[in-house]
Amino acid sequence: MWAVTGMTLTMAEGDYGISLPVTVSGATMTDNDTLRFTFLTVKNGDTILEKEYTPANNSVSLEFTEAESALFPPQTYLYRLDWYQDGAFMCNVIPEAVFKVVDKA
Numbered sequence: 001m002w003a004v005t006g007m008t009l010t011m012a013e014g015d016y017g018i019s020l021p022v023t024v025s026g027a028t029m030t031d032n033d034t035l036r037f038t039f040l041t042v043k044n045g046d047t048i049l050e051k052e053y054t055p056a057n058n059s060v061s062l063e064f065t066e067a068e069s070a071l072f073p074p075q076t077y078l079y080r081l082d083w084y085q086d087g088a089f090m091c092n093v094i095p096e097a098v099f100k101v102v103d104k105a
Contacts, residue, residue, distance in 0.1 A: 002062075007097035009079065013104040016069040019061035024083070024093055029055045034084040037062060039077055039099060048077065074103040 002020040003010040009020070024035065031054060039049045048071050053060035081094040 007094055008100065009097070010100040010102060011064075011069075011072075013072070013074045013101055014069055016064045016066045019063045021059055021061050022081070023057075023059040024055065025058065027058070027083075029058050029083075032086050033090075034087075035060050035093070036082045036084060037079055038082070039072075039079045041077060043078055043096065045078075048072065072099075072101045074101050076100050 001012060001015060001018060004020070022035070029035075033055055035053050035055055037049075037051045037053075038047055040047055049068055051062065051068075053062075077099040078096055079094070079099045080092060080096055083090040083093050
């Protein structure tokens with residue numbers, strides 16, 4: 001299950017198939033826009049996973065598959081959310097935030 005505190009995202013180890021709705025305000029997005037989540041090991045570290053979505057009404061639903069979830073053993077990671085339009089970078093919606101995966105126990 002997802003938990004959100006400010007910009008920090010937390011999930012339990014092995015969770016998948018649960019959607020986290022994310023809405024971007026301050027701009028009107030179209031079918032030409034893409035929101036890209038990038039999950040990193042550490043700041044400026046290796047990319048573990050990138051997920052791209054086309055927003056509907058400025059919203060997307062972040063969701064992991066079982067295989068994607070398996071990429072994240074319990075520990076703290078970073079993520080960012082970038083906006084692209086027609087493939088061109090527009091801005092960092094979230095330049096850097098914490099993504100925690102907690103031990104299921």
